[in-house]
Amino acid sequence: EVQLVQSGGGLVQPGGSLRLSCAASGFTFSTYSLNWVRQAPGKGLEWLSYISSSGVIYYADSLKGRFTISRDNAKNSLYLQMDSLTADDTALYYCARGSYGDYYFDNWGQGTLVTVSS
């Protein structure tokens, strides 16, 4: 069974940093692309970042270079380093696996809440 277990969310002050993790199991992690998606309270889904199996990376323009996606295939883990956080970054953050050979998301983590507030 494919599982994506997220951790690392919490309360952070404006201007602060946070690192989210997504631990994968039940599939050959190194052969799949992965993504981060967020959902602000009461709002829709916003794609944030993509990392391919070979390490090609893309970001949404809205992030303005503040977030960094990475993966550790030895640890079957995906990460999102978030810096210079603002209140607008308050959201539920999901990791999502890209379908093999395609770009839609076939499995999602449970989500982790990030709250940016003083």
Next chain:
Amino acid sequence: EIVMTQSPATLSVSPGERATLSCRASQSVGSNLAWYQQKPGQPPRLLIYGASTRATGIPARFSGSGSGTEFTLIISSLQSEDVAVYYCQQYNDWSGTFGQGTKLEIK
């Protein structure tokens, strides 16, 4: 950036009736269109990919159609468990932009 627009924002349908949800892309995405269902307190779940292929375990009452810029998700006979927000997503490139969602309610 490809913009995805869903309509209506909210849809109320009686149990057993048909629900029709629409999604429009600002430019052609071919058949690279997915639908997701999100119930309260849960992550999204993949329903449809390739515009019309049901994901594993998705009931046959869910069907998708369309190509290019116009897409439709149909629930042929609405069940109470289908109450959710439905999102379309284009994946013509790596920036998988989502529509704003359609909230499906029971009338």
